[in-house]
Amino acid sequence: MSFRSIVRDLRDGIGSLSRRGFDARLNRDKSQNAVNELDDHPILVSHWDGLPPELLRDVIKRLESSESCWPARKHVVACAAVCRSWREMCKEIVSGPESSGKLTFPFSLKQPGPRDTSIQCFIKRDNSNSTYYLYLCLSSALVIENGKFLLSAKRSRRSTCTEYVISMDADNISRSNGGYIGKVRSNFLGTKFIIYDSQPPYSTAVPSGRLGSSRRFSSRVSPKVPSGSFNVAQITYELNVLGTRGPRRMHCVMNSIPISALEPGGTAVGHPDLFHRSFEDSFRSISFSKSSQFGSARFSDPGIGTNDVQNRKNMPLVLKNKQPRWHEQLQCWCLNFKGRVTVASVKNFQLMAAAASHAVVLPPQTTSQAQPHDKVILQFGKVGKDIFTMDYRYPLSAFQAFAICLSSFDTKLACE
Incomplete structure (x- = not known):
């Protein structure tokens, strides 16, 4: 290679570097000018946001009264996703399933069911991949068709336990997915189960196990609330080797629900602000451990209190299965x-409040009125x-009812 060609190559290389530097400065100046122009002009707000509140309230009220069931219910969700003002109006008008009996938004799956009626659902089991899907019945007919998808669960067997991961995603059922909302874990014999919630059921709840290992998980129910594993219920099946004692006997201790929830005016929601706080957050993710006695943080110590009646009211609600009768x-x-x-099926059951746990003072009722603990709160068959x-009602939520039903699917070596 001659000396002249070397000089020409160096000159061309220096020229290309200069041109690239000039182009970079030019692009930087253009972007800076664009930012300055954006600062000079205010951000345009959607004209939907400027709708008069009186007119908006009337629109949402009429839509809420007309949309009584799915799939038409999706129009109410669409209105809440328009803008902030529409979302605030929906928060004011659209009530939870306890009073309306409707499952509208994702966080409704963590809210208690209606008091006077039950929400009818059905579960589809897929044995090929050990998955379970919960659907909302769209009609009162017993013929099961395609319903509204609510929750899914996947079973994984380990050497010492069985675990069911519950998610709001029908396709990606895992703890690393944003739709993860809780899990159910059994012991080796399949006679004891613990229901864990990914979100605290009340403000003072303490997570079970290590919270740091679960902080990477988010939830569509309330992303702002720190995620973890919160023990909300414990299910126990009595030992019944070879079925000599008859059908299965089970009882559930609802750590997040007090006995007083069944009283007139009682509530099953541990933190009243969770409903409003999770309302807006639930739209941001929609696209259109070991057990611990943390119940003491929620419920007062029976030995501390003004009187025994108040202490019993603060104890957790206990559910037991209704014993079947023998048909001759x-x-x-x-x-x-x-x-x-x-x-x-041996899996069929009906749950009602344990009579022994209802040591609370209830107002006198006529014989025609059923006592709160006489009502079937959850039935599965x-x-x-x-x-x-799966039909559930107050004070259980769809998530809690689904988790209890999942325990019935598991193999129980010492129960039958």
Whole structure:
């Protein structure tokens, strides 16, 4: 290579570097000018945001009264996703499932069901990949069709326990997904289960195990609330080797629900601000451990208090399964599911409040009025191959009811 060609190559290289530097400065100046122009002009607000509040309130009220069931209910969700002012108006008008009996927004899955009626759902089981899907019934007919998807769960077996991960995502069911909202874990024999919630049921809840290992998980129910594993319920199945004592016997200790929730005027929501705080956050993710006795943080010590009645009111609610009766003609154990269950199965059950736990003073009622602990709070039963109905009501939420039903699917070596 000649000396002249070397000089020419160096000159061309220096020229290209100069041109690149000039182009970079030019682009930087253009971007700075664009930023200055953006600062000079205010951000335009959608014209929907400027709708008069009186007119907006009337629109939302009419829509709320007309949209009684899914899939038409999606229009209410669409209105709440328009802008902040529409979302605030929906927060004011649209009530939770306890009073309306409707599951509208994602956080409704953590809210208690209606007091006077039950929300009818069904569960589909897929044994090929150990997954379970919860759907909202769109009709009162027993024929199960495509319903509104609510929750999903995936079972994973370990050497010492079985774990069910519960998610709001039907496709990606894992703890690393943003739809993760809780889990159910059993012991080795499958006789004891603990329900963990990813969000605290009340402001003073203490997570079980190490919180740092769960902080990477987010939730569509309330992303601003720190995630963790909060023990909200414990399920126990009595030992019944070879089924000599009859059908399964189970009882559930609801650590996040006090007994006083069943009293007139009582509430099952641990933190009243959680409803409003999670309302707005739930739209931001929609696209259109070991057990610990943390119940003492929620419920007062029975030995401390003004009187015994107040202490009993602050104790956790206990649910037990309704014992079936023996039918002489059919030669089997029977329960009245009012037509919602058609196939006999050891998994079928009805849960009601334990009478022993209702040591609270209730107002006098007539004989025609049912006591709170006489009502079936949750019933679960088989209607076809891998299809089960699930009907729940106050004070349980859809998440809690689904988690309790998942415990019935697990194999129990010492219960039958």
